[in-house]
Amino acid sequence: MSDDNNVSVKKQDIHDDNQHVPELRFSEFKNNYISVYLKDISSKVRDKNKNNKIQDVLSNSAKYGIIHQKEFFDRNITNKNNIDGYYIVDKGDFVYNPRISKNAPVGPINQNLTGIKGIVSPLYTVFRINNDINSKYIKYYFLTTKWHKYIKSVANYGARFDRINITQKDLFNLPLKLPSSNEQKKVANFMELIDQKIEYLEKKYRNQIKFSKELRNKFLNKHCFFNDNWVEHDIKEYVVEYKEKVNFNNNLPILSSTLSGIYLQEDYFNKNVNSSDVSNYKIVPKNYFTYRSMSDTGKFKFNIQNIVEKGIISPAYPVFTTKNINDKYVYEFLNYSNSIKRQILKIKEGGTRYALGFSKFKKLKIEVPSFKTQCKITESMNLCYQREENLKKEIKIMKKFKKGLLQKMFI
Template sequence: MENNKNPNIRFKGFTDPWEQRKFTDITFLSGEKNKDNLPYESYSVTNENGFVPQNEQFENGGTMATADKRMYYIVSKNSFAYNPARINVGSIGYYDGPENVIVSSLYEVFKTSEDIDDRYLWHWFKSNNFKKLIEQYQEGGVRLYFYYDKLCMCSLPTPSIQEQIKIGRYFDNLDNLITIHQRKYNKLLNVKKSMLEKMFPKNGSNIPEIRFKGFTDPWEQRKLGDIITEYKETVDSDCTLPILTSSKTEGVILQEEHFGRKQQHDITGYNILPRNYCTYRNRSDGVDFTFNINKCSDKGIISKFYPVFSGKNSDVFFLSLVLNNSEEVVREIAYTCTGTGQKVLSFLDLQKIKVRVPNFDEQKEIAAYFDSFDHLITLHQRELEKLQNIKKSMLEKMFV
């Protein structure tokens, strides 16, 4: 950057240096008290969704549902609003609805002058540049505040209005893409959750609600010790296989990816975890144990606190689904694990647990279905993360 007056990335055709504009020159307080106690809809501002109707955010409509609203601020179209005590976590909103609404008198409500594009300013508020100004000017003791008068002490780097509009539209389009992929991702998660409920028997039944064509036999209750087998092979300190770990959100993953750096510790006694074998951490702060399949490495090693097992005349992918999602099995695991602080589920105790299973062919069909579903979910998750990373990078590079 040249004297901090130009961003790293600009749209073609824009070369003029950016100017610093004080907020006191480009914004003005616009909230008016609802002195006639008009029945406008009550809104809050959240860091995730901006303006949100209080009756959607709170089951009972929130504190404003029955309150005297004469002291609250009226928010009209094209207004910004934020709570001075929560702006540090990103709770700022932009209202562009057609009807006036109201917010608590705790909020700061303001609009912009004509030479500032609201969408440009909105995205700048989401950048690290604004976060740094908040940290610099907020005040208070136990709770910190960033009032409008502090905002007016700050300056905003601005290009021409034409370039502002370009930048605002670019980030609006990027946000739309992110929203589309987020919805697709959430929809896939919900469909998977629904199918997990319907494709496994419930409430002691031995027949699920939904089955693949051709399968009609009732599921049988089997002891896990009869259908799984432990894989026990340990390593010494000279082993060079990749170190793995397993978590509820990430599955089996390289340890350095999970922690963001390589861990330095003695690996003597670590268990070998081959591809397509199952593992779980045998101790938990609660009764929540997660069973994951190694899909990330042909052969890795994992802490001795992670037993490794495969299926015996059964499909281990299917069994991991049962262990993670069957309410009946999850309850039995909770009863079986031991310990007063951390709960421990030894492999010996795991083998005592009973599960309901169909025949081997149906197990494979169910496992293949959810494996392909997980693959689709992962693709959408990666695309979503890619877009989010692009936005984060461009917020740094397109603003001064």
């Protein structure tokens, strides 16, 4: 494509709207975008795998893009003896997956940026962008929702509720509006800078989580940094069970205590899933502990309720508070010490499940340093958690910024 829009494809009035420039644009570009079909700027890839020559099976994920199937599923799920006829996907090729999801309501179209030539299921459509079109620009275009309306208008869902049925002809008749080559390049490079910033923040976040884990391990399992005596006690010396239950006029919010934290049930499940009778539910005051007393894996999460002043939780969840000890230290030790993990592994009862009722919980041992050391440990860990949270917020802001740019810089 040249800067004056003298292009090798024919201009066509194929859009329902009259928008010829994006809402947000670099100031040096003035010309209208031109209308094209996908078939004008790409060609369908028809090459198929023969004699199982290519073994790298790729998956097109709405969330992660095109990745190696083994990486996505932690294993190869395709029968290696049944991959003849799979479409070959070269580096830079695009793949359309008609499987719909929350993240891809019409199925994702992603570019193969794995750096390898692979193969994909015959259910996918593979196409290659012409050399005179900036493929990075097209990659970002398909991250917008601009093309969704057309796909919905020509597709049907048939018997498979999770998959769109669309003919190859209709797919390649997808209308697009494109700027000049120079503008394509500048927009694509700008979006790439945004991606690099997000990747930088995500790497920084992963490194912070790793640092937090290592520091916590040194505190709890190696007793590093503090010249202190760690004394083992029964945890019953430091915890008090809380037994208050709701009355029939309950109006307190229902909580869910999970391995990832504690939540309002309506937020966690997007609805209340309890029965209408909560008369036997336990009350969990703010800053009190609760946990699920049964586990299939041996993993338990002892959560501090810090969401509301008071909430309620299923009778199967013990509730307790602490005494004569830093409660944040108790949280760290119960959830992350190797000592607790070893003790819990010894209490497995019958079948495949682990039961940790409060009476059994009280028999666990806790290693306790001085109160001053407890405070130093929790202060250090809280600082780590705050850094993690700040990075999560930065990543969320940048992704929201990117999403806004995608909708405003493309037509």
